[in-house]
Amino acid sequence: MSRTKAFITAFLFIALIVDVAAQTTKRPEGRTVKTVYYYQFDGAKSLDEVNALSTEVYALKGVTEFKPVFKPEKNSAQIIVVVTEKTRTSESDVLFEITNLKQILEKKGYSNLEYTFEELPVE
Numbered sequence: 574m575s576r577t578k579a580f581i582t583a584f585l586f587i588a589l590i591v592d593v594a595a596q597t598t599k600r601p602e603g604r605t606v607k608t609v610y611y612y613q614f615d616g617a618k619s620l621d622e623v624n625a626l627s628t629e630v631y632a633l634k635g636v637t638e639f640k641p642v643f644k645p646e647k648n649s650a651q652i653i654v655v656v657t658e659k660t661r662t663s664e665s666d667v668l669f670e671i672t673n674l675k676q677i678l679e680k681k682g683y684s685n686l687e688y689t690f691e692e693l694p695v696e
Contacts, residue, residue, distance in 0.1 A: 603659035604659070605657065605660075606658060606660055607655065607694070608656045608690055608691070609655050610653070610655075610688055610689075611651060611690065612654065612675075612678065613650070613687045614651075614685060614686050615684050616683040617643060617650035619643065620641060623642075623652065626639075626641070626652060630652070630654055634669050634670075636655070636656055638653070639653070640653040650683075656669045671690075
């Protein structure tokens with residue numbers, strides 16, 4: 574009986590070591606994704622005003638490009654924001670959040686916020 578207990582104890586010990594080793598291995602890298610967000614809004618008064626958003630937008634995680642478009646006849650604008658980042662591999666990953674971009678626009682008093690997006694292949 575003691576040989577069986579020793580065998581089971583050794584087996585459980587080895588299984589525990591293998592499990593701990595598996596958990597501490599380097600987690601896999603996510604694939605790189607490039608997403609383009611097109612955000613349209615009303616209330617812009619000039620291209621310079623829309624262009625001034627670039628500092629706050631570039632401060633967001635993953636933003637690599639910013640392009641403003643102003644339509645003076647409608648007092649509306651569109652910003653094109655390109656985000657390049659790795660896909661989420663764990664819950665602790667910090668990624669771009671579209672709500673952060675919306676908060677920037679709302680803080681400036683813009684209205685009728687509408688966005689679309691498309692995922693592009695990474696070159």
